Structure formats: C-alpha cells, structure tokens
Amino acid sequence: MKELRLMKGNEAFAEAVIRSGADGYFGYPITPQSEVMEYLMAEKPQERTGMVVLQAESEVAAINMVYGGAACGKRVLTSSSSPGISLKQEGISYIAGAELPCLILNVVRGGPGLGTIQPSQSDYFQSTKGGGHGDYKLLVLAPSSVQEMADFAKLGFDLAFKYRNPVLILSDGAIGQMMEKVELDEQRPRFTEDEIIKNTPWATTGKTKNRERNIITSLDLDSSKQELHNRVLQAKYREMEKHETRYEAISCDDAEYLIVAYGTSARLSQKAVDMLRAEGHKVGLLRPITLYPFPTEIIAKLADQVKGILTVEMSAGQMIEDVRLAVGCRVKVEHFGRMGGIIPSPTEVVEALKNQIIGG
Amino acid sequence: MAEITKEEIRQPENLVYKKTDLLTDKALSYCPGCGHGTTHRIVMEVLEEMDIQDKTIGIAPVGCSVLAYEFMNIDMQQAAHGRAPALATAVKRLFPEKFVFTYQGDGDLAAIGTAETIHACNRGENIVIIFINNGIYGMTGGQMAPTTLPGMKSSTSPYGRDIKTMGNPLKMTELVAQLPGTIYVTRQAVHTPGHVRKTKKAIRKAFENQKLNKGLSFVEVVSNCNSGWKMTPRQSNEWMVENMFPFYPLGDIKVND
Ligand SMILES: Cc1ncc(C[n+]2csc(CCOP(=O)(O)OP(=O)(O)O)c2C)c(N)n1
Ligand code: SF4
Ligand SMILES: [Mg+2]
Numbered sequence: 001m002k003e004l005r006l007m008k009g010n011e012a013f014a015e016a017v018i019r020s021g022a023d024g025y026f027g028y029p030i031t032p033q034s035e036v037m038e039y040l041m042a043e044k045p046q047e048r049t050g051m052v053v054l055q056a057e058s059e060v061a062a063i064n065m066v067y068g069g070a071a072c073g074k075r076v077l078t079s080s081s082s083p084g085i086s087l088k089q090e091g092i093s094y095i096a097g098a099e100l101p102c103l104i105l106n107v108v109r110g111g112p113g114l115g116t117i118q119p120s121q122s123d124y125f126q127s128t129k130g131g132g133h134g135d136y137k138l139l140v141l142a143p144s145s146v147q148e149m150a151d152f153a154k155l156g157f158d159l160a161f162k163y164r165n166p167v168l169i170l171s172d173g174a175i176g177q178m179m180e181k182v183e184l185d186e187q188r189p190r191f192t193e194d195e196i197i198k199n200t201p202w203a204t205t206g207k208t209k210n211r212e213r214n215i216i217t218s219l220d221l222d223s224s225k226q227e228l229h230n231r232v233l234q235a236k237y238r239e240m241e242k243h244e245t246r247y248e249a250i251s252c253d254d255a256e257y258l259i260v261a262y263g264t265s266a267r268l269s270q271k272a273v274d275m276l277r278a279e280g281h282k283v284g285l286l287r288p289i290t291l292y293p294f295p296t297e298i299i300a301k302l303a304d305q306v307k308g309i310l311t312v313e314m315s316a317g318q319m320i321e322d323v324r325l326a327v328g329c330r331v332k333v334e335h336f337g338r339m340g341g342i343i344p345s346p347t348e349v350v351e352a353l354k355n356q357i358i359g360g
Numbered sequence: 361m362a363e364i365t366k367e368e369i370r371q372p373e374n375l376v377y378k379k380t381d382l383l384t385d386k387a388l389s390y391c392p393g394c395g396h397g398t399t400h401r402i403v404m405e406v407l408e409e410m411d412i413q414d415k416t417i418g419i420a421p422v423g424c425s426v427l428a429y430e431f432m433n434i435d436m437q438q439a440a441h442g443r444a445p446a447l448a449t450a451v452k453r454l455f456p457e458k459f460v461f462t463y464q465g466d467g468d469l470a471a472i473g474t475a476e477t478i479h480a481c482n483r484g485e486n487i488v489i490i491f492i493n494n495g496i497y498g499m500t501g502g503q504m505a506p507t508t509l510p511g512m513k514s515s516t517s518p519y520g521r522d523i524k525t526m527g528n529p530l531k532m533t534e535l536v537a538q539l540p541g542t543i544y545v546t547r548q549a550v551h552t553p554g555h556v557r558k559t560k561k562a563i564r565k566a567f568e569n570q571k572l573n574k575g576l577s578f579v580e581v582v583s584n585c586n587s588g589w590k591m592t593p594r595q596s597n598e599w600m601v602e603n604m605f606p607f608y609p610l611g612d613i614k615v616n617d
Pocket of ligand 1: 422423424425441464465466467468469492494496497498499500505585
C-alpha cells in the first residue's frame with residue numbers, strides 16, 4: 001500500500017531511502033540538507049530495518065565510508081550540500097574508478113566558497129563534467145518536486161546497481177526545504193547476505209574456498225590496462241546515454257519558443273510558460289530529468305521547430321553549454337538566471353523571454 | 361659423504377617452514393630487506409591460524425603497501441590516501457560478523473588520514489589497525505613524514521628535519537592510546553626473529569579482541585625503509601635500533617583486558 005504524507009523534500013528523500021531497503025547512510029551536517037540525517041536518526045532505522053546511520057567526522061570520511069560499504073555490495077548513500085560535495089570529490093572519483101554503486105544527494109546552495117545557504121544551481125558543471133579527477137561520469141538525476149525527491153531514492157539505487165556507477169541526485173535548497181504532498185512506496189526488505197553474494201558477486205564479502213579473492217581498486221599501474229579500463233568505463237557511459245536519458249516535455253508540440261530548465265527553475269519556468277501562453281505566445285518547456293545523460297536528441301529536434309531558446313538556471317549559465325552543443329548555431333540560445341541564492345520570479349522569466357528571445 | 365639430492369631434502373618430514381596459503385605466489389614488490397613483506401606474512405599467518413580467511417576484509421592504503429591486495433589472498437579494498445579507517449568503519453558496521461583490518465603507512469595514517477584515524481579510534485570501531493611506521497614516505501621517494509625524527513634527512517628535509525620550521529614528529533600511537541575507544545595499543549618491530557614472534561602475538565591478540573567485540577586494536581610496527589633512508593638493509597636495521605627505538609619505544613602502551 002502506498003502512503004500519502006505532507007513532507008519536506010529532504011525528509012521525503014530520507015523516508016524513501018529507508019523504504020528502498022538501504023543498508024547505510026554516512027553524512028556530515030550542512031545547511032540546507034541537515035534534515036536528511038536528522039530524520040534518519042529520529043526514525044531509528046537500525047530498529048526499523050537494520051539500516052546503519054552514522055554521523056561521520058567530515059564529508060571526506062563520509063564518502064569514503066560509502067566507498068567501503070559499496071565495495072561490500074551494500075546499498076549505501078551520503079548527502080550534503082555544495083561545500084561538502086566539493087570535499088567528497090576525491091572519493092567520488094575513486095568510487096567511479098572502482099565502479100561501485102552508490103547514491104549521493106547534493107542539496108545545492110549558492111557559492112563559490114562558503115557562499116550562502118540559499119538555493120542555487122551553480123554546481124551543474126561539477127556534477128556533469130567530472131568534479132573529481134579523471135574521465136568519469138556520474139548518472140545525474142534532477143528532481144523538481146518533493147515527490148521526485150522520494151522517487152529518485154529508489155530509482156537512483158536501482159540505476160547505480162544496474163550500471164555499477166555512482167548516481168548523483170542534484171537537488172537544491174528550495175526542493176529540499178519545501179513541503180508538498182508525497183506518495184511513498186511500501187517498505188522493500190533489505191537484501192540478505194546471500195542475496196548480496198548472488199546479486200553482486202564482485203563484492204568483498206570474505207573470500208571463500210570456492211572463489212578467487214575479490215579486489216576493489218581503481219589502481220592499475222600498467223598504462224595499457226588502465227586505458228582498457230577507461231574504455232570499459234566509456235562504453236558503460238554510452239550505454240547510459242542510450243538507455244537512461246530522461247526528460248519531460250511540456251507544451252512543446254506547437255511551441256515556437258522553448259525554455260530549457262531543470263529543478264526549481266523548471267517549476268517557475270512552467271508558471272512563466274502558462275503566463276506567456278495566456279498572452280498568446282506559443283512557448284514550451286523542456287525539463288531535463290537526467291542532467292547526465294543530457295537530453296541532447298530531443299533538444300536538437302526541437303531546435304528545428306522553434307525560433308529561439310532560453311535556458312533558465314539559478315547560476316551564471318552552466319547547462320546552457322550543453323543546450324548550445326545540442327542546438328549548434330541553428331537558433332539563438334540565451335541564458336537567464338539569478339545567482340547567489342536568489343530564485344527568479346516567473347515574471348522575470350516572462351520578461352527575459354520577451355526581451356532576449358521573442359523581441360531580441 | 362654421499363650427495364643429498366634436492367628431492368631427498370624436500371620430504372614432508374624435513375619441512376621446517378612453509379609460506380602460508382594466505383599469501384599469493386606473486387613476488388613481493390617491496391625492496392629486499394623492507395619490513396612490509398615480513399608484516400604481510402605475519403598478518404596472513406594470524407588469519408590462517410584463526411581460520412578466518414573467509415570472513416576477513418582488508419583495506420589497503422596508498423603507500424608502498426598500496427598493492428597489498430596482490431599479495432594477501434583475501435578480499436580487499438584499496439582506499440584513497442589516508443581514508444582506510446573510514447572504509448573499515450563502514451565495512452564493519454555493515455558486516456559486524458566479519459573481521460576487518462586496515463594496513464597503513466605513517467604518511468597515510470598520521471598525516472593525510474589523521475582525522476579518519478583519530479575518529480575511528482575514538483568511536484571505538486571494532487577493527488584492527490596495522491600501522492607501519494618507517495619515518496618516511498617510502499612510495500613517493502623518501503620525503504619527510506610526520507614521523508620523521510628530528511635531524512633526520514629526507515628528500516624534502518635534505519639538511520635534516522628542523523623541528524623549528526618543520527614541526528615535531530607525531531607519536532600517533534601514544535595519541536590514540538589516550539582515546540577511550542581503543543582497547544589495545546602496542547608498538548612492535550619485525551627486524552629479528554624474536555620481534556617477529558612478539559609482533560605476531562600482538563596481531564593475534566588484536567584479531568582476538570575483534571572476535572570478542574572489544575573495540576579498536578592498534579598495532580604499530582616500527583619498520584625500516586632502506587631505500588628511502590639510503591642505506592643497506594642491515595645498516596637500516598641498525599639505524600632503526602639506535603635512532604627510532606629510543607624515540608618510539610617498543611612494547612604495549614595500553615592493554616584493556
Ligand atoms: C591525495 C594524495 N596525495 C598524495 C599522494 C601521493 N602519495 C602516495 S604514497 C604517499 C606517501 C606514503 O607514505 P607512507 O604512508 O608513509 O607509506 P610508505 O610508502 O612509507 O609505506 C604519498 C604522499 C596520493 N596518492 N594521494
Ligand atoms: S621504498 Fe621503503 S617502504 Fe617502500 S618497499 Fe622500499 S624499503 Fe620498503
Ligand atoms: Mg612511511
């Protein structure tokens with residue numbers, strides 16, 4: 001039986017994590033995502049499902065705990081906000097290199113530096129273009145509602161294990177903090193050790209007589225082997241691009257103008273689309289749900305249909321680079337956004353579209 | 361005197377020593393004379409004697425022993441530099457019935473990984489930490505470590521460690537002995553058969569503690585780095601006895617039975 005509740009985004013995520021059968025959470029407090037660990041601790045998941053919840057000494061320790069747990073085939077995760085996610089980057093690179101499944105939540109706040117605790121989308125580059133060292137990709141999901149904060153917990157784990165790859169949920173302070181109605185899945189039982197051994201035969205569960213030892217490492221000093229390993233990773237990323245690209249197209253069928261926006265920006269852009277349509281402008285909204293893999297194909301297709309594209313981001317304009325790559329020089333692509341923790345109003349978006357795209 | 365053939369010598373009744381099956385047949389990557397190889401053997405012998413190979417997960421560091429997983433015939437994870445205690449924490453929490461240990465150098469454990477070491481010890485994680493203190497960064501070519509002795513030369517303290525500008529050597533073992541989470545803290549060495557026996561006893565005790573869920577056991581092995589110290593293996597052992605042992609005295613520091 002599904003259950004309906006009124007919850008904050010961060011809390012809905014935490015509850016969904018427990019219900020998805022997670023084995024371990026490791027985190028360090030930082031605004032605006034501290035509710036995740038607070039909620040988990042209050043729920044006593046050790047008693048509810050046997051899930052381990054541990055407050056680590058730093059984000060560095062937390063992500064490396066995730067590495068250790070993931071290497072055991074366990075369903076483990078961490079959450080943080082921008083400065084903490086920066087600290088985790090070395091660990092994320094190791095996890096990607098060792099091909100371990102795990103879930104990472106970034107409830108983004110404005111930067112650079114300590115920045116602000118207000119919502120922002122200025123970690124797009126860090127999330128989709130690497131973040132840490134080496135050629136690797138995270139599968140990046142961008143929720144735009146409390147419901148998606150909950151849904152992406154389970155989806156994120158499933159994708160992480162399907163591809164043996166870290167999955168990043170790129171949220172922001174607005175989605176994390178706001179309250180909405182959310183439908184929660186039933187409790188899924190945690191996997192037993194026998195199931196883990198069966199599902200993830202590569203995991204370090206203890207070397208028994210009937211198999212070779214399992215080694216989890218990202219190291220290979222032999223360059224030809226390291227190149228081969230990189231080729232395997234790249235082939236996996238191409239598979240992810242082929243099968244996991246997700247987006248939502250709203251009012252795009254007859255659109256003459258297009259807004260591309262994700263997360264909180266997509267919500268307020270949808271309002272702007274309604275306002276513009278009421279004035280007779282045929283505007284559509286393309287909301288990427290996966291930021292990597294990016295919905296390049298649909299944007300390229302829509303570029304043949306529309307007269308101009310506006311990207312709306314709470315940053316100086318980061319995703320716009322991927323939109324421009326998809327569009328080429330076929331139509332004008334402009335950015336509108338606010339920075340430093342300011343959420344633009346739908347009216348500002350309406351004006352921007354009129355000035356920069358329709359009239360521009 | 362009649363010639364004895366190799367075949368005659370290789371009779372079961374003549375067997376006095378055999379490499380444990382828990383070491384792979386891969387040739388060790390360590391410099392001849394280095395204490396890492398001996399310590400690997402001791403750890404693996406202990407696991408074999410306790411018959412816990414199938415329940416043990418080891419964490420390799422970044423340092424000369426980064427490739428420990430090539431030699432130890434058990435399931436292993438290779439950690440980022442200094443982070444082994446964080447990995448071990450999660451492994452033990454998620455698999456409480458397994459045996460979990462880290463194997464770390466002094467740069468790994470006492471410099472970049474100081475926070476992870478102290479907090480794993482302070483939480484009293486039920487794991488074993490094996491700490492190879494050779495007073496230098498062996499793997500990267502002999503740079504100064506947090507444990508480098510005052511006046512000791514390294515490639516980044518070419519005129520000797522000047523404690524006024526380069527700080528003092530850090531006695532991590534004494535430090536973690538202060539923490540309530542550690543149950544057994546000891547400092548050993550592996551340069552003579554007698555010390556090898558003592559170290560083996562210490563490591564056995566550490567794993568027995570884990571079996572009894574007693575808390576964190578911390579075994580330092582003061583070791584040589586003949587390459588980094590620019591000495592022959594023999595000179596390095598003599599130098600270690602003369603210089604390292606007075607600063608890092610051997611013996612148990614904390615035993616909570
Ligand atoms: C983040 C990071 N910084 C630096 C290094 C380079 N590095 C590799 S091993 C090492 C020092 C290892 O010294 P120690 O832990 O004492 O081990 P030993 O080789 O002496 O056994 C350093 C600095 C690294 N791999 N990762
Ligand atoms: S460099 Fe030093 S620590 Fe490394 S293997 Fe050689 S002697 Fe041992
Ligand atoms: Mg060293």
